[in-house]
Every structure is written in C-alpha cells, then in structure tokens.
Amino acid sequence: MPPAKASTMRGAAWAVAGVVAGLVVAGLVVAGSGGDGLSAGPGGSSLSRAAAGQAANNQAPAVKPGAAKVSVAATAHVLNTGNGRLEAVVPDVGKTVLLIGDSQSEPVDGWPRLGLAAAGYNVYFCGRGGTGYVAANGATGNYVDALQRGDWQLPSGTPALIVVEGGGNDAAGGASNAQIARNAERLIAVLRSRYPGTRLAMIGTLARGSNDGGGRRSEVDALLGAVAAANGLPFISTGDWLTRYGLAKDLADAVHMNHEGRTALGGILEHRLRELGLDRKAAAEQGALAAVPAAGSTFQD
Numbered sequence: 001m002p003p004a005k006a007s008t009m010r011g012a013a014w015a016v017a018g019v020v021a022g023l024v025v026a027g028l029v030v031a032g033s034g035g036d037g038l039s040a041g042p043g044g045s046s047l048s049r050a051a052a053g054q055a056a057n058n059q060a061p062a063v064k065p066g067a068a069k070v071s072v073a074a075t076a077h078v079l080n081t082g083n084g085r086l087e088a089v090v091p092d093v094g095k096t097v098l099l100i101g102d103s104q105s106e107p108v109d110g111w112p113r114l115g116l117a118a119a120g121y122n123v124y125f126c127g128r129g130g131t132g133y134v135a136a137n138g139a140t141g142n143y144v145d146a147l148q149r150g151d152w153q154l155p156s157g158t159p160a161l162i163v164v165e166g167g168g169n170d171a172a173g174g175a176s177n178a179q180i181a182r183n184a185e186r187l188i189a190v191l192r193s194r195y196p197g198t199r200l201a202m203i204g205t206l207a208r209g210s211n212d213g214g215g216r217r218s219e220v221d222a223l224l225g226a227v228a229a230a231n232g233l234p235f236i237s238t239g240d241w242l243t244r245y246g247l248a249k250d251l252a253d254a255v256h257m258n259h260e261g262r263t264a265l266g267g268i269l270e271h272r273l274r275e276l277g278l279d280r281k282a283a284a285e286q287g288a289l290a291a292v293p294a295a296g297s298t299f300q301d
Contacts, residue, residue, distance in 0.1 A: 068117040068280075071108045072096060072124050078156050083194070087156040090124050095280065097121035098155055098195075100143055100187075101165035102301040103129030103256065104206060111257065112165045112203060114266025119273040120280030121160060126152040129301065133183040133224075135169035144187040154194060160280055162191055162198055167205035167224055168255055168301030171216040177223050184227045201234040201278055202227075203269070206255070206301075208248060209240030217255075236272050241265065255301055 074088030090096055097116050099105055105112040106129050113123045130137030131146065140151045143164070147154065164187065170180050191200055204224050207217035214221075221239025228235035242248045245268060250261030257265060273279050277286065 068120055069122040070113040070117045072122045074124075074153070074155075077153060080156065086150060086153050088124070088153040090155040090157070090159075092122060093124075093155050093157040093159055095120075095122055096124050096155065096159050097161040097163055098159045099123050099125050099127075099163050099165065101125070101127045101163075101203075102131055102169055104168070104301050105165050107262070109259065109262055111262045111265035111269060112163070114262065115269025115273060116161075116163065118266060118270040119278065124155050124159070126154065127166075128152075130169055132166045132169040132173070132175070132180075132301070133187065134175035134179045135173045137169075142183060144183055144190060147187070147190060158195060158198055160198070160283055161278065162195060162200045163203060164191075164200070165203035166301065167220040168207075168217055171205060171220040172301075180220060180223060181227050184224065185231070188227075188231050188233070199234075199278070199283065201236070201276075203236045204238045206241060206265075207239045209243040212240070212243040214239060214243075234276050234278060236269065236276070241268065 072090055072092075074090055076089040077086045078089055079085075080087050099112060099116060101110075101112055104110055105125060105127060107113075113125070116123050126147070127143065128137060128140045128146075131140055131142055133144075134142050136142045136145065140146050141149060143166070146152055164184075167180070188200065202224060204221035205217045207214035207221060210218040210222075218239040221237055225235045225237050242251070245264065247257070247261050247264055250258050250264065252258040252261070270279075274282070277283070
C-alpha cells in the first residue's frame with residue numbers, strides 16, 4: 001500500500017477507534033469471566049487478566065446504567081429437551097450476541113467484544129484460545145466439536161445475533177481448505193438448526209494481507225469468506241486489516257494486539273457492523289432475520 005494511503009487509513013482507523021475508547025470510558029461494562037467456564041487457569045491467562053481492565057488503585061471503572069456489557073455470565077443452566085444439551089440462562093438474551101471465537105475474542109477487551117458491545121450488544125462468549133474450525137487446544141475441542149460434546153453451552157432462548165470469529169489457529173495448525181470448509185459448514189448447520197430466527201454472521205482471520213506477508217492467515221480469511229457467501233451469511237473480512245489500517249505496529253506478538261490495537265480494531269469492527277446493518281438498533285428495526293442459504297451451498301489465536 002502506498003504510504004500516503006496507509007497514513008490516511010490509519011487516521012480513519014484511529015478516528016473510529018476513538019468512538020469505542022469513549023464508549024469504554026463512558027461505561028461499556030467489563031466483567032470478569034464470559035460465563036462459559038473456560039477461563040485459562042485459576043487466575044485466567046495473562047491476556048485475560050490484562051483484559052479485565054483493573055485500575056492501578058483497584059478501583060472499579062465507572063459503569064453507565066444500561067450500557068452494553070462486553071462479558072455476560074450465565075445465571076443458571078437448563079436442559080434443552082429438543083437436543084439433549086445443557087444451555088446457559090443468560091440475562092437479556094434478546095439483547096445479547098453469541099460470540100464464538102478464539103483468543104482474539106477471549107479477553108474481555110478483545111476487539112470482537114469491543115466492536116460488538118459498541119454496536120449495542122451484550123456479549124456472551126463461547127470458545128477459547130487455541131481453537132478454531134478444525135483446531136483444538138487439548139482441553140477444548142474445535143468449535144463444532146466443543147459445542148456438541150458440551151465443552152461450552154449455548155445460551156437458552158433466542159440471542160439477537162450470532163457471530164463466529166476465527167481461523168488463525170487453523171492456519172497455524174496446517175488444516176486444509178477442505179477440513180476448514182467442512183467444519184464451518186457443520187457449525188453453521190448446527191447454529192441454524194438451534195436458532196432458526198437469529199441472524200448469523202462471520203468474522204475472518206486477522207492478518208496483514210496477501211501482499212504484505214499475510215500468508216496462510218489471509219488465505220483462510222478468503223476461504224471463510226467464500227463459505228459465508230455460499231451460505232448467504234454476512235462476512236467481515238479481516239485478512240488485511242493490520243496493513244490496511246496501519247496497525248501492525250500495535251501487535252503484542254506475531255498475531256495478538258496490544259491494548260491500543262484491540263481498541264482500534266474494535267472501533268473498525270463497530271463501523272463495519274453498522275455498515276452491514278448488523279448493529280443492535282438496525283437488527284431490532286428489521287426484526288428477527290434468518291440468513292437464507294445460497295444454492296449449492298506456533299502462536300495461538
């Protein structure tokens with residue numbers, strides 16, 4: 001990308017990011033666990049602990065009443081007699097997005113959570129770092145296997161939106177296109193069967209871009225975009241965001257963002273959600289929207 005364009009886009013990214021930063025300060029609620037029982041270790045991972053937003057003086061941040069929550073917990077679990085699976089009772093499930101993802105989403109200030117909360121949703125997270133459509137992390141299966149064997153519980157009732165993010169661990173683990181596409185199709189089918197009236201969207205694999213060293217990560221992002229298109233799903237491609245928005249400087253390691261980077265990406269994601277009519281206000285105005293399938297249809301994230 002020519003330097004002038006990169007500079008312009010970087011400025012736009014930070015302008016959008018400022019919206020999220022302001023919302024976080026104004027009162028996006030930062031809770032402890034996502035309520036899925038999958039925090040890494042007794043004290044949580046270093047990413048999770050850093051994401052908890054603890055002030056230096058241990059004072060809790062001010063919370064605006066009624067603000068969207070980046071992390072909501074189950075208050076109970078119930079048996080779904082239709083499929084025999086335990087499900088989580090989530091407060092205000094009709095205002096909540098079900099987010100399935102990896103370690104880009106797991107921290108409570110992860111950029112997918114920030115973007116979704118800024119778009120008006122409470123966020124209920126299912127997933128864990130190291131997982132993906134094919135990738136498992138040893139304690140937790142890949143997305144669809146983890147769901148089916150009960151590693152985490154879907155919310156009871158009908159969430160406002162379902163978003164699946166990921167693909168980075170599949171790229172790193174050498175999963176083939178066929179394996180990724182097959183498991184993505186399986187997951188889509190399960191989610192559609194359980195939530196026939198809820199819109200489902202996908203977020204791709206964060207990367208630098210195919211012309212800037214994105215490699216397999218950018219390839220997987222494009223593959224997931226094709227799967228989403230074949231199934232009539234809205235797709236947010238992130239396979240070149242690090243380059244497009246000049247955010248490679250905010251990487252904490254090869255694939256994860258530092259806090260500033262997560263905030264910036266959250267703002268960009270919120271903007272894309274609103275462009276696609278996937279923010280909560282637009283979704284509420286449109287009513288429950290079921291996506292219609294088209295014919296023929298060494299670092300861990």
